Amino acid sequence: MKKTLLLCFIHGFKGGDDTFGGFPEHLRAIVQNGLPKIRILAIQYPKFETQGDLTKCVSKFREWLQEKIIDLEVENGSPSPTIDPSVRTILIGHSMGGIVAADTAILITSDKMIESSEPDKPETTQFNSLMFPYIQGVLAFDTPYLGISPGVVAHGAEGHYNTASAALTQLSGLSSAIWGTKEATDATKDKKPVAALPAPPAAPATGWAKWGKIAAAAGGVAAVAGAGTAAFINRDKITSGWSWVGSHLEFVGCLMQGENLRKRVSAMVEMRENLDVGWANLYTRLGKQAVSKNDGSMVGSVIGNTRTFCNLPKKNAKDFWQEAINDAAHDETGAHMAMFYPKDNPGYYGMADAAKKLIVEWSSNDWYESSTGEQSSTIPMEHEL
Template structure:
């Protein structure tokens, strides 16, 4: 029986089946590279179908686990494995992009827990990870978790800081124009006669003056018409908001549900605990754990930005990085054409948008191959040799 390594890709927040490229893209190329590196076993690839990234994290993990169990059982049945739960012929590497990496980590933690309890933060964990005990007879058997730009320790403050700085001038100009639009539409007299202490903040539309003020002045209907289109857009937005308030309420419910899914990124203690669990799993059960994180390269600005008195470093990443070497394997994936962290994050698997695509694929294949070259892998040849010897003795 030739054993099988199954690579399962999990997309992140609002991702889909095309997150990792088309059928001939990253997933197929990585499979081919791994097949060359691991010739003793079969290498299969599955992409988790597009799922609703809403509700709490525990629900998402539970649904994924059920789906994975079904797929692995199908493979074990096809392989006629005598005791799949004790000596499986199939092992799995979970490959998650962004939030998909958190779903992957939580899945492993749940599979190795005696009685997993799923909550809004995933699998409930001991307050002290050092006291956690793991079940080595997990099924499906997870050989490793390889994450692609997963914010295991939260999203870097630089993602907001650099973006805010870049868009500030544009936003400020737009607000100033909007303020001027209000003054032009309602009459210049009010703007000049209002005391400075009562001046409305930038972008606040002043209330319309009395009818006599509107009728006087040098503004004619032609000039009013010139700005009416822009002002009407503002008024129309307000009107639409009122008349579609039921749809907006539904939208808020939709947004809140999605925020439940990504809300775990704001819980620092849970983030730290999840990483500590994965590090312990790596140490005690030899479950691989790595995060290939994006870093901006040559195209990004080199200036430093400060946030609340803290000067951010020049290395611009989407993810917060561990401060010490106790967070598993973290390896940078540099993108020399992306100018923003989110661009690098979303274009990891697009060769035209990521010059480091081939290096990313190579690093992923190398890590997975290292995790897989073990006693389970080597034993895959034993059955083939036995069959060959039996055939030779039969013809002798």
């Protein structure tokens, strides 16, 4: 029987059909070259509501995936999909989609939900190898399994402070037209515009104490500036890292549950060891365009010049993280959003090749070698559902 490997793509928070661009078909094609004995299919999970409960999202995705796999197993004429499945799946998630993928794999193999467990209670996961659907691997792209890096907020906050202060200083320069010059009357010559704020220090001291003052000033700019000036400043903040991360933290509460984040990572490591289910997280790291501490950035001098979107593990899970450098991105959020677009990510093809190598490695096993012949029929599959 000809076997089928299904590459199932799951977008992240507020993502949609355009999240992956042409990457699903590109990856499918190069994986097909690496695994010629089986058929490779690529599908995308339809756009879903990302503001709801994570456990409900995982349950809905699992049901959807089961239906797709059952259709394939029936068409393949598989005698026993659970004992000897003809279809195996690689769950591929971007950003929060990687958490949905991991939680789905954990649910299928252990019948447990990470989010429904008690955060302060350590658990030992018992895995079941007779899983359906059969998950061959979980491949994540820039998934914040251990939370979002502080640098995403920090660099954005510093940028906002500098931009806002410069804008307000420029507006304050119009004071002569509003309040008069030195020759103005006594009633107006000492009056200052409401929008006036001091410029940022020329050479700010390092340290979190000083940084906290700057961050606080940045957060209070809108209130001090007034409605008109705030509107002017906000025009440059619509797609900023600060507001973008803020929306994540507002709607995706699982990123605030540190113990559950660690449980999820531990469960995936155990799954890899016990069931040989592949797992990796290809994370973005800023390259040549990144601001470093040598460029006068206060944030760089405090948190260093290695800039990533997601926090990195320091211990046993470190081997499962692989960097994907973007030399064109100026900030973490931009690199995160541009992963699958070659014109914005010079490392696109290297990243795709790294993903292919992982999938080929995970799938080169007895199941793959047992694939023979052709499918009983051709199944129409859409890349975007």
